Amino acid sequence: QQxxxxxxxSLIVQKGGISIINCAYENTAFDYFPWYQQFPGKGPALLIxxxxxxxxxxxGRFTISFNKSAKQFSLHxxxxxxxxxxxxxxxxxxxxxxxxxxxxxxxxxxxNP
Amino acid sequence: xxxxxxxxxxQVTQFGKPVTLSCSQTLNHNVMYWYQQxxxxxxxxxxxxxxxxxxxxxxxxxxxxxxxPNTSFCFLDIRSPGLGDAAMYLCATSRDLAGSxxxxxxxGTRLTVV
Numbered sequence: 001q002q003x004x005x006x007x008x009x010s011l012i013v014q015k016g017g018i019s020i021i022n023c024a025y026e027n028t029a030f031d032y033f034p035w036y037q038q039f040p041g042k043g044p045a046l047l048i049x050x051x052x053x054x055x056x057x058x059x060g061r062f063t064i065s066f067n068k069s070a071k072q073f074s075l076h077x078x079x080x081x082x083x084x085x086x087x088x089x090x091x092x093x094x095x096x097x098x099x100x101x102x103x104x105x106x107x108x109x110x111x112n113p
Numbered sequence: 114x115x116x117x118x119x120x121x122x123x124q125v126t127q128f129g130k131p132v133t134l135s136c137s138q139t140l141n142h143n144v145m146y147w148y149q150q151x152x153x154x155x156x157x158x159x160x161x162x163x164x165x166x167x168x169x170x171x172x173x174x175x176x177x178x179x180x181x182p183n184t185s186f187c188f189l190d191i192r193s194p195g196l197g198d199a200a201m202y203l204c205a206t207s208r209d210l211a212g213s214x215x216x217x218x219x220x221g222t223r224l225t226v227v
Contacts, residue, residue, distance in 0.1 A: 034215075043117070043203050043218030044156065089155060100170075101216060103155035 006104025019077040023090035030092040080111045117219035125225045134189040136204030145187040148203040
């Protein structure tokens with residue numbers, strides 16, 4: 001119930017391509033879904049977040065798609081760049097805030113030049 | 114400018130020897146968290162402070178303790194580190210628990226137990 005399942009575990013994309021990372025959850029009490037980006041040796045940093053009252057949120061090249069009925073959400077990175085190479089974590093929390101963020105296991109993205 | 118600062122970045126400790134990791138923040142946030150992140154795994158919440166109120170996760174071992182002497186600082190104490198405690202320890206802060214507020218993470222302390 002508390003898990004967030006993330007796939008794929010690793011992803012290799014060519015420069016300019018689209019990177020897609022998927023997450024699924026079971027607990028319908030989750031109401032905040034952030035994505036974090038983590039570079040090697042650094043802490044995670046918030047990339048983009050969505051609440052379940054919208055189906056899509058876009059910030060620059062990054063888009064979250066949210067399917068409430070399917071309990072799934074995904075991150076799309078358009079025009080992927082080598083500088084996007086990092087580990088991406090989806091997460092979820094309930095109670096309206098970032099208390100007790102439940103993280104997915106992460107996706108290591110490599111964007112080849 | 115770094116807003117959540119963890120020291121040291123790398124810590125080597127002996128099996129069973131107490132160790133303390135520190136975290137400071139310049140954001141004046143009410144909430145401070147400690148996460149444990151093992152290699153290729155997701156961060157796992159150990160506990161958090163809301164102001165001075167301590168909230169321990171049910172599955173956090175008793176070996177892990179925390180102190181928050183003031184708003185800016187929070188410490189993670191590992192009383193008797195075992196080999197299985199080797200991990201990256203991440204400190205994070207957030208303005209509040211209510212609402213969809215962002216959590217800000219430090220760069221982490223990588224703990225090695227020898």
